[in-house]
Amino acid sequence: MRVLMAHEMESGQRRDGDGRPIPAWHIHEVVATLNGRPVLTIRFGPSVSKNPFLRFELNGAQPGDRVGIAWVDNRGDSRSAETVVA
């Protein structure tokens, strides 16, 4: 599985043009599901790169299986998507 998530992943370390810290805003949890069942939980710190990229391999996924990815960020926003194993 290759996953690309669209997110700024602001670490909280940067400052804006006036020198004020830009608040941390980043995905902190990613859950992968296989046919609706959670199979992988990943917790991200603030240092995962912008537009997080992940690569991992499922054991024994069959054609027709549904694989889902859902993420939650530190503001409580969340997104999810599903794909079907070919």
Added chain:
Amino acid sequence: MGNPLDRTCDRRGALARSAACSLAVAAGVAGLPRPAAAATLAPGFDARSLDELRAALGLGVPAVSDQVTLSGPDVAENGAAVELSLATTLPDATRLLLVVERNPAVLSALFELSPAVVPAFVVRVKMAESSRVWALATTADGRVHAASREVRVTLGGCAA
């Protein structure tokens, strides 16, 4: 200034087409319940050194093991996206942690392992400066197994 991705990515989750999967997307907002584990791990994500991380998560002293692997570049041109691969062949590993020693917050990512997923991951992280990077695998007996490598960064990735 302004991120060219803002307009297209602002309100849509994006799942890239995997080499092995055809795409049938049902995008929506998932209200994920936060498991209790998230709260107990939070101090780990604030840790500013490997020692603080070990104290925050109650980890023992890591022992270098050839059953944990960490690969990545020797020199990273762009510290904003350093691609690292970590894996373990330990049969009873429970978690894999990716630690960048010289980052302000050393814990980059933590993978909760399960039999349904091969314990091998590729992820891209920001590195503030050249640093030793660690892959730590915890096993059910409470031991911590480790692999590490030095990654030199020519352009640091944490500041604008």
